[in-house]
Amino acid sequence: MAHSSTRPTSRDVAQAAGVSQAAVSLVLGDKWRGRVSQTTAERVREAARDLGYRPNLAARNLRLGHTRTVLLVVPALTTEFFAGVYTGAARVAAEHGFGVVLYPSPEGIGPARDPFASAQAALDGVIASSMAADALTAIRGDQLPLVMLDSDPAGSLGAATVNLDIADGVRQVAAHLLGLGHRRILHLAADVPSWTFEVRAEELAAHTAAVPGTHLSTARAPISIDGALTATEAALTTPGPRPTAIVCDDDKLAAGAYKALRRLGLRVPDDISVTGLDDLALATALDPELTTVRLDAELFGDRGMRALLAVLDGREPESGDIPVELVVRGSTAPPPTPR
Amino acid sequence: MAHSSTRPTSRDVAQAAGVSQAAVSLVLGDKWRGRVSQTTAERVREAARDLGYRPNLAARNLRLGHTRTVLLVVPALTTEFFAGVYTGAARVAAEHGFGVVLYPSPEGIGPARDPFASAQAALDGVIASSMAADALTAIRGDQLPLVMLDSDPAGSLGAATVNLDIADGVRQVAAHLLGLGHRRILHLAADVPSWTFEVRAEELAAHTAAVPGTHLSTARAPISIDGALTATEAALTTPGPRPTAIVCDDDKLAAGAYKALRRLGLRVPDDISVTGLDDLALATALDPELTTVRLDAELFGDRGMRALLAVLDGREPESGDIPVELVVRGSTAPPPTPR
DNA sequence: GCCTCCAAGTGTTACGTATAACGTCCGCTT
């Protein structure tokens, strides 16, 4: 409360402690090992505390040339999945003195092709999830360190990628269903052009084709309960033998499938089995509880952030996909015996 | 690509365009009405484009003394509700050239009492949701403009508040249930010390008490499906007449109640009615679909951000609670006729 | 007794931007 009503600066602290501004910077920056005496350091800290001093981040960032802030680009915030990714990323960021700002892309906020204008912060790096290639090249043009989540390692222009082992998850689902005896399977696919969903389709096709006599059909729906409802209803009311299992690209689609099946008077799992992918809270709210693939969203964000920190340090990011786990619940059973 | 490999500065642009750095600032800052000629301005813009110039935000923030960045403090990110609040707030922020950084508080990231250290950005203001009083005073101590969401207007130390009209929502639920003939009601309450949940309890008590012969009981559960499951099961297996309706503090609790009822062999809504509050995607995934109170999360964030912008401008924030709407679905019906 | 060296600091500078204050030329009025 020296004289001014504005926020105290390091110079105000220096004056209060009777030292130079440089000494304050040394002490508060913990760089004072053999440069400032114990007692002076304590005096500085006390003055800072008394004045309620907080360093001006803008000035620090300007001086240092970096901001310790990264941008997390996510496709949407309509499930808790990406909230989990954010939480995981933000936790390890905080451990390393970094902050995370979120950019729900692309049709969300602001001009879609300029995440940087919207994220008002100056950035040290970017973690981008399931991003379209053109937006990717725009970011690359900015020379910012970049980590891609859930993206084709081959198509990422050399950016580091961190992926969940979705392929293995789909393999587990296929093995589970085929092991129960299912041979007519409907794939309820997300109608979103994204690498991760292509992987699901390819992997499922490959594994079902490996078992003779298996038939795989596909229905596409936007990722919403109602979208899945109508798509499933349409797929199940076409002529021909009915599938005995529905593999959904995510849990939300599965919830829509449940509703379609109820409308059609079919019972899960007696008449038809259903699987999801994500393991959202939704999965255990359904009746019966959904057999699904558990994705560890927080670990995903965690690994993504660690990879970005590695890139920033010039180190090699840890490689290897994140394992996923099939969680068998009540929505899958052997197919009904034909009579 | 003049000479340096670092990011181009406004001075580089000036050199390329053959003008002074000040002129560049004028042009790019759109302050050149009668100060720079049309043709020079165009030349500057072209040079900036060619060099891929992006202003250094840290330098701008330092010069300007503000950051156009606000902090949004939310209790958790485990449902899409606060994701919606963020989305709404970020949208209007972007429209006004502001950015939003998120701080999931308090047991989440970093040292709980210092949101500012974790949010690495320098801040112009704070929007805080359902916040405990001690954290509130810590923020107030920093003299930052503050808007409180979902908080007691009387206890906010003079900070602006923006609230959903939860009281009216609860009133609508009570009127709906009482109108159907329910007289024994169980309140499945969130076991979280927060003003918004106190309001729900008080309001429900007041409205049921207004109808003679009505009995209200209460069960408390943490906000999770499993927590609600066990609490509901316990409440319904105590001796005495069974309630005919369960009013849940939010949709997630309602999902837990559904599971408990299924275990007990009770049917919704024939044996017992259930209501929620939030209208998450979960509500329509349940069978039967949940009668609940729709909260417009994005509008909530929108109004919160607008209020903060008003405070920053020295204007008076718009007052008045945000209306909510009862959505009647299949989970409520008249109570079973005693026989 | 002189040189060296270290602890304990201080003075100064640069980061990149926005803007206030200042110059200059020229056309036009009075």
Next chain:
DNA sequence: AAGCGGACGTTATACGTAACACTTGGAGGC
């Protein structure tokens, strides 16, 4: 003809911080 103001810039400065280069007063070595 003198002056005046608008168009079109430029020069200089400050924002608050971190770090480099320097100073100073002893203590210790030989």
